[in-house]
Amino acid sequence: MISTMLDKRRVEKAASIVFALIVWQMFATLLDKSLLLVTPIAVVQRLISLSHQADFLSTIAFSFVRIVFGYLLALAAGSVLAVIAGRFYLAEIMFLPFITAIKSVPVASFIILCLIWLSSQGLSVFISFLIVLPIVYTNMLQGIKSTDTKLLEMAELFRVGWFKKMKYIYLPELKPYLISACSVSIGLSWKAGIAAEVIGIPDGSIGEKLYEAKVYLSSGDLFAWTAVIIVVSIAFEKLFLYLLKWVFLRLERS
C-alpha cells in the first residue's frame, strides 16, 4: 500500500518535471532567440560537450569541496554554540547580536568584506559558513530548549552521566530540528557559495564559469552550469540527509 503510494508520487513528480520541460521548450521555440532563452535540448547538448572538457570535474570539485567544507564547519560551529547557549543563558544573550547581524546583513556585503579580508579562493567557504551558521544555531537552540524536562529530571534522579543524557535524551529530541536545519540550509549554502564565486571569480570554480557565460553572453553555458549546480546540490542534500538519518537510526538501535 505504502510502496504503491510512493510509486504514484514518483510518477507525479516525474510528470511535473516533464511538463515543465515541455513548457520551457515551447517558450524557447516561440521566442526563437537562443541568446535569451535556450531550449532544454540545447542545454543537454552543451552539458554533454562541457562534460568532455578536461576541467569539467575539477571545476565541480573546486566549488563542491569549498561549499561543503563551509557547510560542515557551520554545522559543527552552530551546534556547539547552540549547546553553549542552551546551557548558559548569558551566552545566548551574548550571541544574539552576532547571529542577528549574520542573518540580516546582505550576502553581497559579506562577499565584498571577505574579498578585502581573504583571497577569493576561500570566499565560498566563508560565505557558505555564514549562511548556514544562523540556521543551524537557531534550530538547534530551539531543539535544546524544547527538550523534555521530565526526562531530564528522571535522568538527574537516576544520576545518569552527560554522555548517556546526550545519547538517550538530547540527540533524539534534536533529530527533527537538525534534519530540518540541514535540509533548509544545504540548498542555501550552494546558492550563496556560487553567488560569492561569481562576484569573487576564483580561478577554476563554477562561479568563474558562470561569470564567463555572462561576459560572452553564452546562455547555453549558463543553463548547463546551472543544471550542474542543481544536480550536485540535490545529490549532496539527499546523500547527507540519508547519512544523518542512518546515524540516528543506528544510535536508537545501539
Added chain:
Amino acid sequence: MDIIVSDLSKSFGANCVLDRFNAIFPEHGMTCIMGPSGCGKTTLINILMGLISPDSGTVFGVPRLKSAVFQEDRLCEGFNAVSNVQFVCDKMVNRSRNILHLENIGLKDSLNQPVRELSGGMKRRVAIVRAIIPQSDILFLDEPFKALDDETKKVTMDYVKDNTKGRTVIMVTHDINEAKAMGGQLLTMSGKNNNDN
C-alpha cells in the same frame, strides 16, 4: 535511618497542597501513601525525591541513591525496553540480567521494539524494571500499577514485592487493595491539613 518529614508546607499559587505535614518513613520498609486526588500525594513524593522544594518545613534522612517510577512513564521513546533499563544502570550491570528482569515481567516478545510502539501497560512495566534494577537506597513508586489489567497487575506486584525486600520503598496509590497487597505501613492523606496515620 528513617526519613522524617516535619511541618512540610507547599502551595501552588493560592492552592495550598501541603500544610505543616508530618510523617516518618521507616528505613528498609514499605510505606504506601493513600488519599483522594489532589490531596498532595505526588507533591509529597516529588519533594522527597528532590524534584520540587517545599515552601517551609524539613525533610531529613532521604538517601543519596534514588530510583523511581514516576506518575508518567518518562521513558526514552525511540529506544527499546532493554536500552531504557541500561540507560540508568552502571556499565557494571549485566545486560542479560536486565533482559531476564524484563522477561520475568512479561515483556519477552517486546524487548527489541522501540517503547513508543508498546502499549501503556507494557511501558509501565518497563518503567518499573528501570526503577527496580539500580541498587538504589530508596525507591519511589507513584501509582506504579496504573494502566495494568488485573492479571498483569498481580504478576507485576509479585515482581515488585520480590525485588524490594529489605529496601526502603515509598509508594503512592489510590487503591486500598494494592496497598494491602504490598504490605508495610499505610499513610492516609485526607487534604491540606494532612496528618500521618
